[in-house]
Amino acid sequence: MELLSSAPHALSIAADALRKGLLVAIPTETVYGLAADAFNTMALARVFEAKRRPHFDPLIIHISALSMLDRILDRDSLGAGGQDRLARLATAFWPGPLTLILPKLPRVPDLATSGLPSVAVRWPAHPVPQALIASCGPLAAPSANPFGYLSPTRASHVAEQLGERVDYIVDGGPCEFGVESTVLDITGETPCILRPGGLPRQAIEDCVGPVSLLDRSVAHPTAPGQLKSHYAPHAPLSLFERGQLDPSLARPGDVLVFFSRADAERAMAGCSLPMTGSIRVLSEQGDQKEAARSLFDLLHELDSASVRSILAEKLPSGGLGDAVNDRLSKARSQNRI
Ligand code: TXA
Numbered sequence: 001m002e003l004l005s006s007a008p009h010a011l012s013i014a015a016d017a018l019r020k021g022l023l024v025a026i027p028t029e030t031v032y033g034l035a036a037d038a039f040n041t042m043a044l045a046r047v048f049e050a051k052r053r054p055h056f057d058p059l060i061i062h063i064s065a066l067s068m069l070d071r072i073l074d075r076d077s078l079g080a081g082g083q084d085r086l087a088r089l090a091t092a093f094w095p096g097p098l099t100l101i102l103p104k105l106p107r108v109p110d111l112a113t114s115g116l117p118s119v120a121v122r123w124p125a126h127p128v129p130q131a132l133i134a135s136c137g138p139l140a141a142p143s144a145n146p147f148g149y150l151s152p153t154r155a156s157h158v159a160e161q162l163g164e165r166v167d168y169i170v171d172g173g174p175c176e177f178g179v180e181s182t183v184l185d186i187t188g189e190t191p192c193i194l195r196p197g198g199l200p201r202q203a204i205e206d207c208v209g210p211v212s213l214l215d216r217s218v219a220h221p222t223a224p225g226q227l228k229s230h231y232a233p234h235a236p237l238s239l240f241e242r243g244q245l246d247p248s249l250a251r252p253g254d255v256l257v258f259f260s261r262a263d264a265e266r267a268m269a270g271c272s273l274p275m276t277g278s279i280r281v282l283s284e285q286g287d288q289k290e291a292a293r294s295l296f297d298l299l300h301e302l303d304s305a306s307v308r309s310i311l312a313e314k315l316p317s318g319g320l321g322d323a324v325n326d327r328l329s330k331a332r333s334q335n336r337i
């Protein structure tokens with residue numbers, strides 16, 4: 001594995017590698033992705049192998065221009081309503097942290113879509129994938145982590161987790177969002193959020209009207225991002241509703257994670273026994289965007305520091321709080337599969 005900068009000469013090395021069917025980990029505004037040529041089935045097979053990802057988990061295809069949809073999207077199957085929603089969503093939110101599930105053309109490899117009739121498509125806002133896609137064509141890129149583990153938000157996370165299983169890593173610094181894209185299925189009558197993420201539900205509803213949210217307690221998962229357990233650290237994590245995390249529960253070696261300093265202080269004030277664990281906050285001032293950016297970073301750090309267990313309290317719901325609470329609930333140890 002070779003680490004590359006995001007300077008133009010380094011990106012031309014990355015682009016050559018992608019054209020040859022090699023794997024290149026790339027920064028995006030959400031998390032780092034493990035990129036391969038979306039139309040090269042050998043390269044796609046290597047993505048699944050490197051991630052130890054089951055073949056029933058489809059990949060996101062990344063584009064850098066709407067015209068690239070012509071190679072991917074079956075417009076007729078989308079229908080007039082779907083095409084209207086696609087146009088509105090693409091205008092409002094692309095490039096950005098929104099992945100759309102769309103009907104696919106037969107030429108999109110089944111390996112990319114796990115044999116589904118639909119395909120996940122995203123136009124990332126980050127300049128590195130934009131330059132690489134403009135030069136190599138659409139890139140399939142799942143998050144660059146071993147299947148089921150925390151998503152990487154820094155090049156060093158990818159190097160630690162995938163190491164020699166990737167050919168190159170482009171270092172673009174820490175990710176702006178730190179949480180994956182929102183996955184929205186627009187193949188049906190009512191759009192459905194399959195995975196809350198960097199684009200809040202409210203912003204989508206302001207654009208295309210009411211959307212539903214996949215209910216994991218009743219839905220049969222069609223994709224692992226919908227599984228109850230995913231994005232999990234090695235340390236056991238327990239999740240508490242707001243106001244319910246009592247610091248006196250902590251034992252030596254435990255770390256308590258609160259949304260804001262005010263939340264941590266409120267909890268400490270109600271604590272009857274001396275505290276033995278340590279406290280971390282996702283955002284000092286209680287800013288949701290900062291909390292989302294800190295989440296995977298902090299969990300990676302706690303995992304490498306071998307903490308005994310993590311006790312975390314949920315964020316207020318709404319906005320990016322929904323995406324962070326979704327990741328925290330999938331990271332819970334009682335959900336391990
Ligand atoms: O922010 C992101 O979305 C990052 C960056 C790299 O773009 N990518 C990412 O990819 O998170 P991945 O593979 O870790 O998550 C993609 C999610 C998975 O939950 C997958 O199952 C779902 O999208 N997905 C992909 N194709 C699908 C389809 N046709 N139908 C339903 N879900 C699909």
Ligand code: MG
Pocket residue numbers: 142143151
């Ligand atoms: Mg992932």
